Amino acid sequence: MHALxxxxxxxxxxxxxxxxxxxxxxxxxxxxxxxxxxxxxAGSPLLIVAGAGSGKTRVLTHRIAYLLAARDVTxxxxxxxxxxxxxxxxxxxxxxxxxxxxxxxxWVSTFHSACVRILRAEHEHAGLKSTFSIYDADDSRxxxxxxxxxxxxxxxxYPARSLAAQVSNLKNELVDESTFTARASGPxxxxxxxxxxxxxxxxxxxxxxxxxxxxxxxxxxxxxFPDVAxxxxxxxxxxxxxxxQDTNHAQYVLIKELVxxxxxxxxxLDDVAASAPELLADGAPLGPAELCxxxxxxxxxxxxxxxxxxxxxxxxxxxxxxxxxxxxxxxRSTQTILNAANRVIERNSERKPKNLWSDSxxxxxxxxxxxxxxxxxxxxxAKEIDRLVDDEGYKPADVAVFYRTNAQSRVFEDIFIRFGVxxxxxxxxxxxxxxxxxxxxxxLRAIANPDDVxxxxxxxxxxxxGIGERAEACVDALASKENISFGAALERAGEAVGISSRAxxxxxxxxxxxxxxxxxxxxxxxxxxxxxxxxxxGYLAELEESDDPQDAGRVENLQxxxxxxxxxxxxxQRAAAAGDADEDAGPDPEIEETPSLAxxxxxxxxxxxxxxxxxxxxxxxxxxxxxxxxxxxGLEFPVVFLTGMxxxxxxxxxxxxxxxELEEERRLAYVGITRARQRLYISRAVxxxxxxxxxxxxxxxxxxxxxxxxxxxxxxxxxxxxxxxxGVGRGESAQYRGPSSALTNGPKSQALAGKLGLxxxxxxxxxxxxxxxxxxxxxxxxxxxxxxxxVVAVQGSGPRAQAQIDFGDQTMWIVLRHAxxxxx
Ligand SMILES: Nc1ncnc2c1ncn2[C@@H]1O[C@H](COP(=O)(O)OP(=O)(O)OP(=O)(O)O)[C@@H](O)[C@H]1O
Ligand SMILES: [Mg+2]
Numbered sequence: 001m002h003a004l005x006x007x008x009x010x011x012x013x014x015x016x017x018x019x020x021x022x023x024x025x026x027x028x029x030x031x032x033x034x035x036x037x038x039x040x041x042a043g044s045p046l047l048i049v050a051g052a053g054s055g056k057t058r059v060l061t062h063r064i065a066y067l068l069a070a071r072d073v074t075x076x077x078x079x080x081x082x083x084x085x086x087x088x089x090x091x092x093x094x095x096x097x098x099x100x101x102x103x104x105x106x107w108v109s110t111f112h113s114a115c116v117r118i119l120r121a122e123h124e125h126a127g128l129k130s131t132f133s134i135y136d137a138d139d140s141r142x143x144x145x146x147x148x149x150x151x152x153x154x155x156x157x158y159p160a161r162s163l164a165a166q167v168s169n170l171k172n173e174l175v176d177e178s179t180f181t182a183r184a185s186g187p188x189x190x191x192x193x194x195x196x197x198x199x200x201x202x203x204x205x206x207x208x209x210x211x212x213x214x215x216x217x218x219x220x221x222x223x224x225f226p227d228v229a230x231x232x233x234x235x236x237x238x239x240x241x242x243x244x245q246d247t248n249h250a251q252y253v254l255i256k257e258l259v260x261x262x263x264x265x266x267x268x269l270d271d272v273a274a275s276a277p278e279l280l281a282d283g284a285p286l287g288p289a290e291l292c293x294x295x296x297x298x299x300x301x302x303x304x305x306x307x308x309x310x311x312x313x314x315x316x317x318x319x320x321x322x323x324x325x326x327x328x329x330x331x332r333s334t335q336t337i338l339n340a341a342n343r344v345i346e347r348n349s350e351r352k353p354k355n356l357w358s359d360s361x362x363x364x365x366x367x368x369x370x371x372x373x374x375x376x377x378x379x380x381x382a383k384e385i386d387r388l389v390d391d392e393g394y395k396p397a398d399v400a401v402f403y404r405t406n407a408q409s410r411v412f413e414d415i416f417i418r419f420g421v422x423x424x425x426x427x428x429x430x431x432x433x434x435x436x437x438x439x440x441x442x443x444l445r446a447i448a449n450p451d452d453v454x455x456x457x458x459x460x461x462x463x464x465x466g467i468g469e470r471a472e473a474c475v476d477a478l479a480s481k482e483n484i485s486f487g488a489a490l491e492r493a494g495e496a497v498g499i500s501s502r503a504x505x506x507x508x509x510x511x512x513x514x515x516x517x518x519x520x521x522x523x524x525x526x527x528x529x530x531x532x533x534x535x536x537x538g539y540l541a542e543l544e545e546s547d548d549p550q551d552a553g554r555v556e557n558l559q560x561x562x563x564x565x566x567x568x569x570x571x572x573q574r575a576a577a578a579g580d581a582d583e584d585a586g587p588d589p590e591i592e593e594t595p596s597l598a599x600x601x602x603x604x605x606x607x608x609x610x611x612x613x614x615x616x617x618x619x620x621x622x623x624x625x626x627x628x629x630x631x632x633x634g635l636e637f638p639v640v641f642l643t644g645m646x647x648x649x650x651x652x653x654x655x656x657x658x659x660x661e662l663e664e665e666r667r668l669a670y671v672g673i674t675r676a677r678q679r680l681y682i683s684r685a686v687x688x689x690x691x692x693x694x695x696x697x698x699x700x701x702x703x704x705x706x707x708x709x710x711x712x713x714x715x716x717x718x719x720x721x722x723x724x725x726x727g728v729g730r731g732e733s734a735q736y737r738g739p740s741s742a743l744t745n746g747p748k749s750q751a752l753a754g755k756l757g758l759x760x761x762x763x764x765x766x767x768x769x770x771x772x773x774x775x776x777x778x779x780x781x782x783x784x785x786x787x788x789x790x791v792v793a794v795q796g797s798g799p800r801a802q803a804q805i806d807f808g809d810q811t812m813w814i815v816l817r818h819a820x821x822x823x824x
Contacts, residue, residue, distance in 0.1 A: 024070035027062050031055070038292070038325045039063045042071070045259075045319040047244075048294040049312065051356040052341065052674030053332030056294035057087075057634065060240050063292060064095050064106070067238055076105035077237040079258070083246065085110055085606060087634060091242075107236070111251050112211060113606050115218040118232065119209070120602075125228055126221050131598045133208040133445050133452040134605035138433070140164045140210045142454050147198045153191055156785065163195045170196065171212035172248040174219060205485050206453045215250045222257040233260040237289050243634060244295030245312045246302045252311045256318075260288045291319070297352070298345050301630060301668050303660075330356045332636050334363025336710050337680050341673040344705045348663045365712040368703075369683040370719070373694075374408075374644075377685045378415040380715075381641050384681065385421055385624060388639060396422050397622025400637040402629050402672050404650040408643070409626050416624070426627035432604065436543070436554040437561055441604060443533045444526070447518050448597045450487035457486065463542045465510055471496075471503035513537055526600040527565035534558060568603055569595040629672045640676035642669075645684040646697035648796065654813070657795040657804070669702045682706075686717060775803050775816070775823060783807070784820035 028036050038048050038059045050056050064080060067073040082088045092108040107114055116134065123130045135143065144167070145160040153163075170180055177197040184193035203210065209217060222229040239258055241247070247255070295312050316322050330338055338356050346353070367384075371377035381401060388394040401412060401423075409425050416423045431437060439462055445455040461467040474496040479489035493499060493507040513536045521529045534540040540558065543551045572595040625637070629650075644650055650669070655661035673680060682703065687694040699717075775781065779791040781803075789807040796802050801816045814821065 024066055027066050027069060031059070031062060032327075032329055034325055034327050035059050035062070038327075039066045040070075041292075041323060041325070043290065045288075045291040045315075045322040046293070047312070047315045047319075047322055047324045048292070048327065049296065049324060049352075050294070050327035051296055051330065051354055052299060052671070053330040053636065054327035054356065055329075055331055056296070056327065057091075057242055059327075060242055060292070060294055061091055061094050063240065064091070064108075064238075068095070073238060074105070076235065078240070079107040079114065079236040079238070080109075080240040081111055081114065081242065081255075082108065083110065083243040083634060085113065087242065088113070110606065111247075111254065112214050115214040115254070116602055116606065118218050119214065119221070120598075122221055122225075122228055125225050126217055128209070128217075129207045129449065131207070131448045133206065133449045133455065134214070134602065135203070135208050135210040135454065136605060137164070137211070138438070139208075139454050140168075142458075143202055143206075144195065144199055146453075147195055147202060151191075151194055151198060153195065158188075158191055158195070163192060163199075166192055167196050167199060168210075168212050171210075171216045172250050174216055174250050174253060176200075176216070202453065205451060207449050207451045208454070212250070215254055219250060219254050219257060222254075229257060229260075232258060233289065234286075239289050239291050241291075241293040242295075243299075244293035244315075245297050245300040246295075246633075247311050248302075249311075255291070255293075258289065259291050298348070298354075298667055299633065299671050301633065301664060301671060303664050326354070328354065328356060330358045331360075332677055333358060333674060334360055334678060336363050336365060337673060337676050340366060340680070340706045340710055341670050343707055344666060344673065344702055345670040347705055348666055350663075364679055366680045366682060366706065366710050368711045368713040369681070369715050370699075370713070370717045371683060371685045371715070373687045374411045374685045374689070375415065377643060377683050378412045380683065381412065381643065381681070382415050382419040382421050384641075386419065388679075389621075394639060395621035396624045398638040399624045399641070400632065400635075400639070400675065401624060401626045401641045401643060402632055402675070403626075403644050404629060404652055404668075406628055408649075412626055412643075422623040423626055424623045426625060426631050431557065431560070434554075434557055436557055439539065440530060440534060440558055440561055441601070443537065443539070444530060444597060445601055446487070447514060447521050447529065447533065448601060450514070450518070451485040453486045456490070459537075460490075460510060461506070463538050465506035466500075466502045467506045467510070468503065471499050471507070474499040474503075475507070521597045525565070525569040525595045526597045527562050527569060529597055530562055530565050564604070565600055568600045572599065629668045632675050633671055636675055636677055638677045639679040639681075640672070641681040641683065642672050643683050644688070645682050645700040645703050646688065647700055648695070648697050649688065650700055651702070653796065653802070657793050666702065682711070775801075780824040781805060782822050782824055783814070786812075788824075 028039060031039060032055075035055050035058070038046065039062045048056055048059060060080065064078060067078065068075060080088075080091060082091060088108045088110060092106070095106065095108070107117070109117070119126055119128060119132070120130060123132065141160055141164050144164040148155065148158060148160050148163060170176075177193070177200045180196055181193040184190050203213070222232070236258060239255065241255060293312075293315070297312050300312070316324065333341075335358050338358050342356060345351070369377070369380050371380055385396065385399055388399065389396060403409065403412075413423070413425065432441075439459055442455040442458040445452050446459060450456070457472065460472065471493075475489045475493055476486060478484075478492065478496040479486045482489065482492075489496070490507055490511055493504050493511075496504075513533070517529060517533045517536060520532055524532075540555065543555050543558075572593075576593050647656065651662055651665035655665050684697070684699060684703070687696055689695065775791050775794050777791050777793055781789050781791060783789060783805070786805075786807045789805040791803050792806050792811060793804040794801065802813050803816055804811060804813050
């Protein structure tokens, strides 16, 4: 690897009349030597690898501004990829001030948004309707459920969720259904292959793409149609990618396709110039686009979604003429926080050593706290936030509380509400996941795309119109018989065999309303269409007439959705007006000029978790942000609380037996620590309830990896004085005594059975085996439902014991406490 260390000379300030920030010298002045080298680098592919907070994202932003200010690049030639829409918005905004309305032509977006834009523009090549629907994870699961039922797959052995996840993995590896079918072996793979094929067929019928399809279809489009690839290749001369360590294989291939091949020999260029001079229009060379990617292998935390560090580790092999630049100065955190982060991450194997340093001084010590239980932990966090605000001049908006899983937020919410700490939860049950919002969007999607089977079926009988499951099945049968879509079959419901006249009338009402509103959608903006359909369908009236207080909240959420649509319309109109003022840019077919239902649905479909982070409102003191560690990537906060630092919580129980997964958890810890600018807090609870029972969690193994001299413990486990008095010391776990049998056989255990999807009868059986069987790898077992199996691995002990068991056709992790299992 060779690093670039030449320091580009800073030119004396020239024309002072440039708008601020568009002066190249000024752009470079706020950067260190390596950052500057990255910003001005021209030609070969460029990889910037650097630790957290070293200014990678800042370099990308400045590089874009520099390209526009100093290198005669036009905004339309730039494509920048960020991990969230929020990050894209920030980057666009920062650059926009520099270039005015021309900035519209720059693509700054997530991979998914970029692909949607390409697919909308090229829908004919891709064999899609221009109004195709986008299915999110929940829609895919619903569709997979239909498929699994149709194929008569045993839902216990082949849960739809798992099938959908496996299909997603295959798509991330660019393995399509026919390739997989050809190579599938064994009953489990063959079942998956069948489900995959049938799922794809259903998607095609519904004119829908799932999230992973967006990428895979775009890759195939570019590979299959050289003229389409050429068009984008000619258009995008600069491709920039943030958070490159979290790209998966499909995204990586997409980047390669967009960048294009190595430079052609000059004679080829001459040939092109003679035969197709338009390809050389604007003087754009036909060589590969300039590629600049930034990332940090230590922050790769999406392996479970198919992200592969390989993409960053082997960048130089894949792009042989690539340059690499390292950044080592951290501008975000104190040296104490950095030292802690460095010491944790250095335990991982297979990493290139690097040492971040900061010149912002040692700062405050890390503060640690051991709570009796999760309520005590939240209580302490709330009081400490109060103190920071009252005594140290911090605002609530300066503070973030991180946890490993979404479910941990509830206790914090309860206590923050009681203490009056203003907060916002990012992720969790999000606005767009609420039932009424999904129903309303399903109406809109069914209007935009009548073939969208998942959406149509979702709202067909919501509100009730007397269309039961039986009627649906009759329509489905008609659709199969006539080989038409479900939506088309609804129009001919009267012909369906066995359908009741009541259902035919209900379906008639439904299709009439939909047809009317569909006509309206051709000319009216999405907010009016939404209001019309909510009123015409009776959906809103039903909520308004309800006595359930929750329904009032649902009406508010629908009002909010109408506002979201209105904002969308206004944004498009504003942008179009700004574009009209831009003389040198003609119409751009890849940019929306008028608001449309499809455009609105596209925007909504692509909203990611991180987009709900509140913007800094400047005036007010804002709210505390709560989120999972995964969502925290790329962000920074003056004060960070890392909570639930317990083995089994973080690192997550699932990952504890596997070295690679454990290393991914450690990278997550590194991400968490490095979000903090000035203050870092770590906390854990000695007991934490799970499924209504107390669990005793030992200290997270990541805590002793932090240098002890950097931590100021406000309370240790020695102070733990609950009913297991004396049983728990710091770093050791208490003996688990087991719940009383009243608990395990009472109504609670039946509720638990429901939560776990278990047959309640089996819980009784399992509770008789309160003594969790002690298993070791190699043991043979019998499971009431899965039959005979062999233990592959074991982790945890007492109530947390889990075993990985190979049942022949499948291998699964089983929590022994709940399992009807006997050792043979
Ligand atoms: N040369 C610099 N001078 C002053 N501040 C800087 C400089 N470079 C970066 N910063 C600031 O340091 C902080 C971290 O920068 P940035 O977010 O770009 O880092 P990053 O490498 O992208 O971090 P992460 O790996 O967490 O995504 C930001 O507040 C940024 O404005
Ligand atoms: Mg960044």
